[in-house]
Amino acid sequence: MKQPQAHWGAKLYFSLVRDYLRGHKTAAEIREALRTLPADDRLSPETAAGPADFVMAAAACVHERYYHQIARWVAVSTDLVPQxxxxxxxxxxxxxxxxxxxxxxxxxxxxxxxxxxxxxxxxxxxxxxxxxxxxxxxxxxxxxxxxxxxxxxxxxxxxxxxxxxxxxxxxx
Incomplete structure (x- = not known):
């Protein structure tokens, strides 16, 4: 049976998480990228535990499924280490x-x-x-x-x- 395709939005947020964890984007670069994406006004980088958590929370504000999809990808990824x-x-x-x-x-x-x-x-x-x-x-x-x-x-x-x-x- 064919796996359902992940929505492009979840992939976009996951790529931000991945880029931060690997080190290819700084927290400031992540915040800048999120300014152009939809998010809840109550969400702020200062209330999150870190940039990766902030991105995941922002994704959840857009669609709850995004958070679960990203969390699943993070759990099974073997390349999310500092590079x-x-x-x-x-x-x-x-x-x-x-x-x-x-x-x-x-x-x-x-x-x-x-x-x-x-x-x-x-x-x-x-x-x-x-x-x-x-x-x-x-x-x-x-x-x-x-x-x-x-x-x-x-x-x-x-x-x-x-x-x-x-x-x-x-x-x-």
Whole structure:
């Protein structure tokens, strides 16, 4: 039996959730995208637990089925983990002054939060797993100097990565 097609609206909201979780869009970019989409006036990014939750709540305001569809997709997706390209995007946005250190920290630590622990996936490399699961959750804040070092290290080729680069990441 053929599965019913998901409505394009649910796919649009899911793509926003996916892009934020992977790091390809910042919270500010998500808010900007949602301004053009229908949503309940009572809904505000400040009342949501995070940008991904805000997008899901906005989708539910448009149609209740959207929320359930997106929640189902999130539950079965194996690629909703922070990605190297997403970290680079967030670091650049921070250095350019488009996001705050708090917003960068919120994105960098979402994967380690208890609410999202059930949605597991595989990191693209050991460095991203180390940063998102061990380093970022205990990091008190992001400084410009730290971000510039991280950006330089993240732009280096992944394979083969020298032991010196791995050691440098661990010393940050």
């Amino acid at each position: 190297r390209s997403g970290l680079i995007h967030h670091l650049e946005q921070f250095l350019w002054g488009h996001i705050t250190a708090e917003e960068l920290h919120q994105w960098a630590t979402w994967y380690a939060s208890p609410a999202w622990m059930a949605y597991t996936g595989r990191f693209e490399d050991d460095d991203m797993a180390y940063l998102c699961l061990e380093k970022f959750p205990v990091l008190p804040s992001f400084s410009r100097e730290l971000c510039m070092k991280l950006l330089w290290l993240m732009r280096l080729p992944v394979n083969p990565r020298s032991q010196a680069v791995r050691a440098a990441l661990r010393r940050l």
